[in-house]
Amino acid sequence: MFRAPWHDRHVTSSSTVDRAFDAALYATSDAALDAGASLLAADPAADAELARRGQELVATAWRRGWQPADVVRIVRRELDDVHVRLLATLVRAQAGHDRPRGPRWTAQLDELTTEEPPRTDRFSYATAVLELYRLLLRLPTLEHLDEPAPAHTPRPESRMLARIRALLAKAEATGFPEEAEALSAKAQELMARHSIDEALLAARAPSPDAPGACRIGVEPPYEQAKAVLLDAVATANRCRAVWNESLGFSTVVGFEADLDAVELLHTSLLVQATTAMTGAEAAQRAGGRRRTRTFRQSFLAAYAHRIGTRLAAAAEAQVTADLLPVLASRDVAVADRLDRMFPETATTRLRGVTDEAGWTEGARAADRAEVKARPRLR
Known part of the structure; x- marks a missing residue:
């Protein structure tokens, strides 16, 4: 042959x-x-x-x-x-x-x-x-996400992040909405403290770190409301988020510790919101009222709005006057990185939020546990 x-x-x-x-x-x-x-x-x-x-x-x-x-x-x-x-x-x-x-x-x-x-x-x-x-x-060109060079020996996860993961795991597993939201609020409080500690370390370092970026998927259905939730979580953790609707993700800009917090908390809150929404729908059906896609969209939009307010309050409770200059300089650095990556952005109006019952139930789900100011963590 x-x-x-x-x-x-x-x-x-x-x-x-x-x-x-x-x-x-x-x-x-x-x-x-x-x-x-x-x-x-x-x-x-x-x-x-x-x-x-x-x-x-x-x-x-x-x-x-x-x-x-x-x-x-x-x-x-x-x-x-x-x-x-x-x-x-x-x-x-x-x-x-x-x-x-x-x-x-x-x-x-x-x-x-x-x-x-x-x-x-x-x-x-x-x-x-x-x-x-x-x-x-056919993939289009995206904004490049520069990452820090890999260390020769990976830094072990801090005890704080381990505690945060444990709290969120409990929040996702519990069958009691009040407990889930209280655990999430405590996790946000720890995240804020962790972020402040990282900021103080960076301020004292010879070469402070610079903001980075990551992409987080925002999948259908109800992707608009999910993007609003991610934006709320990002803002509470001193990050900024830009949603790319056509490609199904948001780019989150911030310092590494804060990006970790956003990824953790957003994933957990999506699980919790879905659980709460399913329970609310079951109650509506039991009352003889049929609910539709607009109910779910309105529920998630209200949930995102109220959770954002509560997370921001939990984060700000950790900030004292002596920390403001350090945190302000990091906010400026994040805003500058965002402007360089996305010189042009547009505001999107949230569509489909027309179901009053859905909005009310979503707000209640986010408000069941009152977030009270706690003493600063030591």
Whole structure:
């Protein structure tokens, strides 16, 4: 049997991939996708070149400002689980060729699924790959999120953050709304104290740290109300949030300790809000009243509004006059970073908040536990 030299086989495989890409990646029809998949399915020798091209697309996404969690989020939203698995394989393969990244990036890599794509026929596999590559090719450019360089030895999580995690875990697990909200308020109080401690340490350091940024998914349904909740949590923790509705995330700008707090608390409050909303809907149905999407949207909007007020009060209770200059300088630094990343932003009016019962129930859910000023933490 005649076997072509390796160089010739590589050229042939590259040609197959080029023809498949020309047929499928730059057109949106199913017929074009089928044509490209047929070419790839007929040439198993092209698989290695196909994978290499996928890694190139991933590297291009990084240069455009995307991070692993961002790409996973949009692939999960636009495509299917098989595409997420294919993407995870590409990202892990590309990681060995990337420059050193920060701790958030490393954490995102660690969260990638390790499940391999299911074994299917070659045509179905090639179709899924081309669908994924088509999406990657069309990713727009995002604002770059500069991360601190990874330390040689990772800094262990502070006792304060461990306590905060424990409080929020209890808040999510309890079946009593009053207890959940009291635990969340205490967590916010600890977050504020932790943030102040970090600010004082940075002020005394020879090279104070600078604000960073992270992206947090804001998924449908009721994404507007969820974005309002995230904005409220960010503001209470001396951060700023900018929502990208079309891509399904908010960019939060702030100092690292505060970004950690926002991610923790926002995730927990979403769980708690959903639990409270489900209970409120059950009570409404028991009273013979049917509720709709507008009830849920209004509920979450009211919840976000009232929770924001309570979180801000809990945070400000930790601030004394001697701390104001340090915190003010950090607020200015955050605002400056935000303006440089997003020189143009627009205010969005919250839509669909028209259900009075939903608003009332959401406000009650956020107000069941009164947040009282507590003594400063030592």
